[in-house]
Amino acid sequence: MSKNAKRLLSFLLVVVLAVGVLLSGCGNKNSSSSSNNTSKQTQTATNNSDPQNLHFKSDKPLEFTMLYSDHPNYPYKSDWLLWKAIKDATNVTLKLTIVPMSDYAQKRSLLISSGQAPEIIPKTYPGQEVPFVSSGAILPISDYINQMPNFSREVKEWGLQNDINSLKQADGKFYVLPMLHQTYTMQYSLAIRQDIFEKNNIPIPNTWDELESALKKLKEIYPNTYPLSDRWQGKALIGEALPTFGVPIAGSDGLFDWTQTSTVLYNSAKDDWEFYPTSQEYKDTLTYFNRLVKEGLLDPASFTQTDDQAVQKFVTGKSFVIMTNTQEIQNMINQMNQTLGKGNFKVTQILPLAGPKGGVIAGNRLENGIMISAKAKDDPNFPQLLKFVDWLWYSEAGETLTKWGVEGVTYQKVNGKFQLMPDVNYMNLNPSGTKNLQKDYGFSGGVFCLLYGGPKDLAESMMTPEVANFENQVNTQRKLLPVAPPVPFTESQREQANMLSQPISDYVEQMMLKFITGVASIDKDWDSYVQQVNAKGVDQLVKLTNDVYKSSKNK
Structure with a gap:
């Protein structure tokens, strides 16, 4: 699964604020040129008029402690350029507690519970902070938002206050500082073999009914196949359908884990909470998918097979429709170049399908974010820590740094647009590059930045034209369900x-x-x-x- 597949947990039956995907990173080579570049960039920024105090660079060297989730696809390196770039830009050194990504949640809990947690605790999805609220081990970060001008500006300008309010606990405060999206980015929807559709004059479906018609035609032409054989145990498939049938689930990716959710959902029309798994809307959803299974259109193994098994069926031409996301589709295409031959197929990610309730999608514009350890407030440099976090994670300059790296070293601007340097590659944006933006430099990693998050222009700067077009269609042709209000249990x-x-x-x-x-x-x-x-x-x-x-x- 892609590095973004982490965001794939939270399903059907609850108001999930799954919110998900900070990547990770830090830097290595070209230290002298990078130092000059980052220093120049920071100096330019701090010399400009800054009435809102959006820029940050300490006038003395500082060190803050931070928990770090080490991603196996780009393992931590102490000489990554990112660390030096952060130091050059802010005069802050990060002292890291490094934990393998697979053990991160457990280790985070142990460190917080024992009082040994570092000051900055990133990679925290809204909801994961709840076990630590009553103990006082983490700060109610909402008490300090007035010291975080970049975060406050993004929330206000991007209309995210209702989303932020949904994080409030019983005391009216919130304890996790989420990463933010200016515009919603849809990751998950169906991928189809467009060449097979075109060859057989089958229209690309826009609704669930049209999908059923397309699957029937495919079944007639290829009777020995299941036209739709899915991955992720069907969670993304069902998660995409439910809101379009009238079940108001909410999540970040359209990928929902029904084993970790509540079953009581918010009915905005009635302004109350209802149990939906016995509703007519829910029954209609199950009836639809049961019909697909009975007619041999949907592989019943979709709910039990491994992801690799599902993908292999698709890339070898044994199925023609599968759920994907904006990263996984490229992985499948790469495999199909080997199995079917380059130029012998065409794969397209289609818009989330519309249903009886229209083209609605469940999601929000919050992502996993940051907790601050309660002991951080005892640090004499606590105000600077807040400004450092605010600048690095929420200013456009900080977000650009952690995503693209250092201008002239890892990227350049060409006609106002970001472009990787000729020797640098990332996500196949520059296939001829021999160095990797994540592995060799540490940038564009999930601890510090969002792949398609932050300011709209910055988010789009790393999208392929196909992904940018897909996201534009989602935002213009589909409607995002409103965020459910909080239910602040004690x-x-x-x-x-x-x-x-x-x-x-x-x-x-x-x-x-x-x-x-x-x-x-x-x-x-x-x-x-x-x-x-x-x-x-x-x-x-x-x-x-x-x-x-x-x-x-x-x-």
Whole structure:
């Protein structure tokens, strides 16, 4: 899966603020030229009029501690150019606690719980901060936003205040500083073999009904295939469909993990929270996919097979439709150049499909972000730490630095547009480059920046023309569901809600798969399913959620 596949967790049944994808990085060679360049850039910035105090460079050397998630695709190097570039730009050195990405969440929890966490704790998805709120181990960062002018400016100018409000806890404060998108970037949707569609005069689908018609034609022409064989256990596929059928899930990527979510969702029309897995809209969604399975259009193995198995079927021409994202599609194309031969196929990522409720998509413009350890406020340089974080992660200069690197070393501007230097490659933007922007220099990594996040122009600067066109179509032809308001449970209320929701979610997940694959009959077994799930405490969970919501709303 791509490095962005990390963002692939949070599904159906809950208001998920999965929010996801900070990459990672730091720098190595060309130190003298990079020093001159970064110093010059910073000096120019700080010499300009700065009435909003958006720029930051300490007048004395500083050191801050930070937890670092080490990505296996670009392992940490102490001589990466990024570290020097950050020092040149801010006069700050980062003292890192380096943790393998696979162990990051567990190690983060242990360090915070033991009081040993570094001051800056990045790669935290909204919701992951909750276990540390009541102990006071992390700062209510909302108390310090007035000292973070770049973050405040982006929230205001990009209209993100409602999104930020959704992070509030029972005390009315929020504890994670999320990364931000100026415009929504859609990652996940279906990829099709466009050459096969064109060869057989099959229109590219725009709706779920049109997809079903296309799959039927493909099945007639290629009777020994499953035209749609999916990956990611079908989570992205179902996650894309649910809101278009009227189930108001919310997430970041359209990829939802039904085992880690609540089943009570916000109904904006009624301004309350309802249980959706027994609704007609949810039933209609399952009925649609069950029909695809029964007619041999959707591979039932989609919900159990490995990603590699699903991809192999697609790249070898045994299936013609599969879920993808804007990075994974290139990986599939690279494989197909080997399996089918370059020029013998055409793969296209199509717009998220529209359904009975129209072309709506579930997502938001927040990403994983940063917690600040409570002990950081005891650092005499705490105000500078806040300004450093604010500049590096939320100023356009800082975001450019962590994404593109150092001008004249890793990138150049050509007619006002970013361009990798001739010897540097990243994401196949410059295939002839012999050095890698991430592996060799540390830039464009998930600890410090977003692939397609931040300011719109900067986000688009690393998009291929195909991806830029896709994102433009999503933003002009699809509607993003509004962010659900917060339900700020206290610790005891959250424990009660979890005790109720976990067995409900487990049962809903089991039955969802059974209904889709036909192990259980929607016609015959639905009423029994509704009775059994209600018996697990649905009414209590809905009442608790609405009581907390209305109480906090009144406050």
